[in-house]
Amino acid sequence: MGTTIYNTLQAMIACEVGCDYLAPYVSRIEKRDENPNVLISSLRNYIDDHGYDIEIVAASFKRPQQVVDALNAGAHTVTISFDLFKDALNDPSALKDIVVFSKLNNK
Numbered sequence: 001m002g003t004t005i006y007n008t009l010q011a012m013i014a015c016e017v018g019c020d021y022l023a024p025y026v027s028r029i030e031k032r033d034e035n036p037n038v039l040i041s042s043l044r045n046y047i048d049d050h051g052y053d054i055e056i057v058a059a060s061f062k063r064p065q066q067v068v069d070a071l072n073a074g075a076h077t078v079t080i081s082f083d084l085f086k087d088a089l090n091d092p093s094a095l096k097d098i099v100v101f102s103k104l105n106n107k
Contacts, residue, residue: 001019001021002014002015002022002023003023003059005023005039005043006025006028006029006039011043011046012046015052015054021057022043023056023057024039024040024043024056024059025060026061026066027060027061028060030066036058036073037072040058041073043056044056044073055076055077056077057076057077058075058079059078059079064084064088
């Protein structure tokens with residue numbers, strides 16, 4: 001695992017030394033006023049273009065939209081906190097709909 005990836009050169013080196021996974025830290029990259037999704041997209045292109053059997057495991061998320069953006073940018077998978085997982089599932093609109101659907105199914 002090439003972890004704490006903050007830039008493309010770090011990721012390229014991790015690829016060359018045989019890492020199976022790369023973990024760019026999304027929130028921490030944003031704190032540096034950089035776009036983590038540009039990095040993830042660049043990494044995905046590099047991996048695909050060179051035929052590496054390496055997966056991007058994006059990490060360090062603070063908001064659900066960061067997860068969506070990282071996956072759309074090309075991350076193979078993500079690692080998220082349990083709190084972020086619960087926040088994603090407990091969307092107020094979805095919970096309201098579940099109550100409505102439950103009442104319809106109980107009739």
